[in-house]
Amino acid sequence: MTTIKEKEQKIISDFEMFDDWMDKYNYIIELGKSIPPIKEEYKTEKYLIKGCQARVWLHADYQDGKVIYTADSDALITKGIAALLIEVLSGQPPKEIVDAGLSFIDEIGLKEHLSQTRSNGLVNMIKQMKLYALAFQKM
Amino acid sequence: MNKIEQLRKQFPILSREVNNRPLVYFDNAATTQKPEAVIERLRNYYESENSNIHRGAHFLSQMATDAYEQARKTTASFINALHPHEVVFTRGTTESINLVAHSFCKKFLKPGDEILISAMEHHSNIVPWQIACQEHQANLKVIPIDRKGELIISEYHKLLNEKTRLVAVTHVSNALGTINPVKEIIEAAHRKDIPVLVDGAQATPHMPVDVQALDCDFYCFSGHKMYGPMGIGVLYGKEKWLEQIPPYQSGGEMIKDVSFGKTTYNDLPFKFEAGTPNVAGVLGLEAAINFISETGHDTISSHETDLLQYALEGLKNFDGIRFIGTPEHRAGVISFLLGDIHPYDAGTILDKLGIAVRTGHHCVQPVLDYYNIPGTIRISFAVYNTRQEVDTFIKGLATVREMFG
Numbered sequence: 314m315t316t317i318k319e320k321e322q323k324i325i326s327d328f329e330m331f332d333d334w335m336d337k338y339n340y341i342i343e344l345g346k347s348i349p350p351i352k353e354e355y356k357t358e359k360y361l362i363k364g365c366q367a368r369v370w371l372h373a374d375y376q377d378g379k380v381i382y383t384a385d386s387d388a389l390i391t392k393g394i395a396a397l398l399i400e401v402l403s404g405q406p407p408k409e410i411v412d413a414g415l416s417f418i419d420e421i422g423l424k425e426h427l428s429q430t431r432s433n434g435l436v437n438m439i440k441q442m443k444l445y446a447l448a449f450q451k452m
Numbered sequence: 453m454n455k456i457e458q459l460r461k462q463f464p465i466l467s468r469e470v471n472n473r474p475l476v477y478f479d480n481a482a483t484t485q486k487p488e489a490v491i492e493r494l495r496n497y498y499e500s501e502n503s504n505i506h507r508g509a510h511f512l513s514q515m516a517t518d519a520y521e522q523a524r525k526t527t528a529s530f531i532n533a534l535h536p537h538e539v540v541f542t543r544g545t546t547e548s549i550n551l552v553a554h555s556f557c558k559k560f561l562k563p564g565d566e567i568l569i570s571a572m573e574h575h576s577n578i579v580p581w582q583i584a585c586q587e588h589q590a591n592l593k594v595i596p597i598d599r600k601g602e603l604i605i606s607e608y609h610k611l612l613n614e615k616t617r618l619v620a621v622t623h624v625s626n627a628l629g630t631i632n633p634v635k636e637i638i639e640a641a642h643r644k645d646i647p648v649l650v651d652g653a654q655a656t657p658h659m660p661v662d663v664q665a666l667d668c669d670f671y672c673f674s675g676h677k678m679y680g681p682m683g684i685g686v687l688y689g690k691e692k693w694l695e696q697i698p699p700y701q702s703g704g705e706m707i708k709d710v711s712f713g714k715t716t717y718n719d720l721p722f723k724f725e726a727g728t729p730n731v732a733g734v735l736g737l738e739a740a741i742n743f744i745s746e747t748g749h750d751t752i753s754s755h756e757t758d759l760l761q762y763a764l765e766g767l768k769n770f771d772g773i774r775f776i777g778t779p780e781h782r783a784g785v786i787s788f789l790l791g792d793i794h795p796y797d798a799g800t801i802l803d804k805l806g807i808a809v810r811t812g813h814h815c816v817q818p819v820l821d822y823y824n825i826p827g828t829i830r831i832s833f834a835v836y837n838t839r840q841e842v843d844t845f846i847k848g849l850a851t852v853r854e855m856f857g
């Protein structure tokens with residue numbers, strides 16, 4: 314199984330190909346469009362992540378010891394960022410997710426999205442993903 | 453060099469780059485940039501005048517006190533208040549409104565009474581009234597708006613009644629740009645002896661304000677939205693109201709005599725200025741007022757009107773544009789959506805291009821609910837913006853559409 318670290322590394326090397334921010338954002342936007350859709354029934358208040366300018370819905374399932382995430386957002390950049398996180402964290406065991414440092418965000422130059430004022434909810438997305446994992450870990 | 457280019461030179465921040473592009477600052481409704489004169493005033497105060505006011509008999513304290521009270525006079529004449537003591541310095545519009553909501557309502561709001569606001573108010577002109585109404589078992593009533601983003605004045609007249617204790621409306625909407633007919637609103641309320649508070653946060657940067665001509669009872673504004681420092685604002689109140697309503701905060705400075713049995717409140721305006729005030733902020737505000745006076749309201753208003761026209765014209769032909777708010781009379785602000793593109797996506801890409809706009813709900817969620825939209829893209833102008841910047845912005849929007857359209 315590919316570990317979180319390896320997946321982060323893959324994304325970092327993917328991003329090294331881009332020398333311009335526009336390509337990078339286009340990639341993120343495309344990635345957002347490519348992830349498996351969240352079920353419509355989960356696009357409700359209950360699954361909404363708070364504190365985002367755009368709406369983000371996040372759902373988690375627990376299958377065979379692994380956490381499977383799906384997400385959607387009405388903003389494409391936000392959805393793309395959610396997709397990046399899903400790429401890295403989905404399909405991993407809860408403990409690995411809880412412990413993940415996720416330093417790739419900084420390395421691919423998306424650190425600015427971690428700032429609270431951005432209110433795009435990256436911080437909240439990570440927090441929510443980890444909370445799900447934590448809950449599954451205790452199951 | 454033309455006049456505007458000369459003005460721009462007075463704003464150091466305008467020569468910086470953002471994301472390796474020259475900054476295009478179109479978020480002036482959130483806060484304007486500061487001219488050299490304002491920055492210099494703050495610096496000078498702390499460098500050579502700093503002292504606490506109204507207390508020490510020593511030289512510096514006297515000097516700071518004189519400067520502070522002179523700034524009050526400058527501010528009073530800026531809005532043409534009858535007396536300088538009708539000008540109370542606060543932290544900003546929010547605090548000014550809170551002061552009135554607290555003190556006025558404490559004295560005058562009774563169970564079953566009504567406070568009348570409008571559907572286009574900033575949260576800071578909604579929430580304090582909600583709280584006051586809860587506290588005093590009163591009811592909050594709302595003047596509706598129409599699709600153009602204008603107040604429905606006929607509804608306003610219907611809502612005014614013998615239970616209405618106060619009307620609180622914005623002079624200019626921060627989300628839609630609408631200039632409200634406040635004079636007419638005030639006249640109608642006064643015919644029924646109802647006082648009116650005007651939220652002038654978005655008006656003072658763009659147009660001359662004459663509180664005596666308006667005959668408003670309270671007028672609130674923020675220094676930082678009109679080229680002044682953050683953390684300083686003004687509550688103008690007619691003497692007769694300020695005399696009648698109780699203090700907001702208590703402590704030093706606002707009292708005349710204190711014993712453990714009884715405290716006598718100080719005269720106006722000190723009754724409302726408890727504690728050490730933001731002296732540097734007040735002096736910076738005065739410098740901002742001087743900047744506006746020297747630039748001239750004529751120059752400001754003709755240049756900003758030109759920018760609005762130019763931007764509206766440029767945007768009008770843009771595929772998929774939807775203006776949120778198309779008021780007859782507009783100041784400073786254009787809000788819009790571009791097809792299905794989320795404002796957040798647009799804002800992020802524009803930022804990458806060095807263009808600062810506001811996206812989101814602009815603290816006016818009821819307005820967005822009315823239009824049933826998640827937010828808007830808002831551009832807002834100050835006197836230092838240029839047509840060339842509008843061109844850069846429109847090009848930026850084309851990039852946004854390419855990426856998301």
Ligand SMILES: Cc1ncc(COP(=O)(O)O)c(C=O)c1O
Pocket residue numbers: 481482543544545546547574576577622624625626651653654674815
């Ligand atoms: C119309 C209006 N009222 C009130 C405020 C609040 O001003 P401040 O945050 O300076 O207190 C704002 C600021 O955005 C505003 O636009």
